[in-house]
Amino acid sequence: MKREDKKTTIEKNIEGSTRRDFLKKTGSLSVAGLAGVATLMTGTKDAQARVTWAEWFQTNYRLMTEEEKREAIERLEKRYSEEYGKKVTVDGRPAQKNVLFGYALNIQKCIGCRRCVKACVKENNQSRHDPEIEWIRVIRMEKGKFSAEDMDKGYPSDYGIQVGGNAYKNAGVVLEGQHYYQPERVPEKDAFYFPIQCMQCEKPPCVKVCPVRTTYREPDGIVVIDYNWCIGCRMCMGACPYWARRFNWGEPNLPKEEMNPDTHYLGNRPRMKGVVEKCTFCLQRTRKGRYTACVEVCPVGARKFGNLLDPESEVRRILERKRVFRLRVDLNTFPKFFYFID
Amino acid sequence: MGEESKKELTLSVSAPSGTSKEDHASRRTFIKNLAIAGAVIGTNALVAKKVASVVLEKDPQRAYLEDVLPGDRVMMAREYVVMTDEEKKRLVKTLIENYKKRLG
Incomplete structure (x- = not known):
């Protein structure tokens, strides 16, 4: 009787300690697990580590308050400045009032020099190698x-x-x-040469299919992407009839010395692996009243850019006076990128 | 006989505590198994993720070109029709109206 009682007491003790141990172990494991996740999520670099948590939990840019937007921009400026070793500015400037951007390209004048492609890469901080990402394609075609x-x-x-x-x-x-034609002379x-880039559709199919609404159309007609909110599902790439979107298959390679520090949150700020990017009509420039990099660099003046709401703008004049055509009109996407012939 | 009845008594008295012990033991075993299963699944998932990232990792440049190049042919295999003056006017009107509708 005594023996049985003793056994029961010992077992009771063991039972109690096991439960306590179990809870203790579970607690420790949870803490260790969380620490592990935190380690995985945060970067090794100081600046990255400090902002990654905050960036991870930030909401869709469109839904942010002005205060949240300012904080997000400040975080990015700090991180990019430390990462690239120079003062980087991230602009959050919204669309100007009474502006609807349009683009026109003279297909007869284009000489296929691809300076626009290179200028775009430089301006918009695109990955330089593995992969070499280009937002503008220039296709060489046979003349009739x-x-x-x-x-x-x-x-x-x-x-x-x-x-x-x-x-x-x-x-x-x-x-x-x-x-990627490489002739001796152009x-x-x-x-003849056919440059293609994002058409900034008035009714963009890419926006319709985005499951997280990270890509949307701004009031000035530019279709933008919140890179922090993008989940990399590539639905937009499948929906775009112009093959204008690019996916970051690897970590982008952007040399520090080549990084353009004048950036916009929705435009040319450095992207990360697993997100989609595309032409934004250089909104970091155009919202300040400047031309896009491709328009500026074109040596033959084949590229024209302006406000479609302004009857005196170059684009409106071209629409009135030149022979104009658009790509894939059959889809009713209403592209705001026009090709014209003198 | 007297000893046997004592034993029986002892057994019958200790029977309820034995049942409770079994209950605890089975709960403990269940939680233990659950923890082990969780750990095994977690480890397998981590290993699978690592292996997949190494084995299935695409060459970024090749993957990029696979995305971009098919578009060239599709884009060019089309007829491009010059817009009539009427179409151009209607388009500009539509764009302006859309803008006003969106922004009041």
């Missing part, structure tokens, strides 16, 4: 031809449709592998 010799070749079918040879050879055939004979 008219040959009088071919006029009699071919014959009309029963329905009056030309069969066989034709005097006119259609333009618009993409030459093989011409995205423009080349029998080729």
Whole structure:
């Protein structure tokens, strides 16, 4: 009887201590786990470590109060300044009133020099290698031809449709592998050049599909991305009919000395791995009344930019006087990027 | 006989405490198993994530080109139709009206 009682008491003690131990262990494990997560989330660099937590928990930029926006911008300025070893400014300037940006490109004048591509990369802090990200593509295309010799070749079918040879050879055939063409001189004979970038659609399909509403259209017509809110699902990339969006497959490589310190929160501030980016009509410049980098650098003046609400702007004049066409009008995206011919 | 009845008595008295002990033991075992299962699943997930990140990691440049280049052909395999004056006027009007509607 005594033995049994003793056993029960000991077991009771063991039982009690086990529960206590278990709770203790669970508590310690939870703390260790949280510490581990914290270590994983925070960066190794001082500046990064200080702001990552706050950045992690910040909300969608559109939903932030003015105070929250200011704090977010200050955090980024501090981190970027320490990371890149120079004074970096992050602008949060909103869209100007009574401005709707539009762009026009003279397809006849473009000589395919790709200076716009390089200027864009430099201005917008795009990754320089692995991957080399470019927001503007310039495609080399075959010119259409008219040959009088071919006029009699071919014959009309029963329905009056030309069969066989034709005097006119259609333009618009993409030459093989011409995205990164490297000719000795431009423009080349029998080729014309077709630059493509974000069309800043009035009804952007990319905005419609974004599940977290990180990409949206600003009042001045520019479609922007809050990189901190982007989850990298690539839905917008699938929806964009112009192939204008780029995904950061790796950690972007932006050398410190090449970093443009004049940035905007919704524009050219350095991006991170796993987020989407695209042309923003250089809003860090255009919202201050400057031209985009590509317009400024174009040596032949093929690129024009302006306010579609202003009847005196270059874009409106082009729309009134030139022969204009747009890409993929069939989709009713209402692109605000126009191609024109003199 | 007297000894046996004592033992029986002892057993019958200690029976309820034995049941409670079993209850505790099974709860303890369950929690222990749960903790072990959690740890195993967590470890497996971490290992799988690490392996996947090493094995499935795409070459960023190649992945980027796979994203971009198919677009060239699709974009160019289209007919581009010059807008009529009427279309241009209507477009400008629509854009201005949209702007006013959005911003009052």
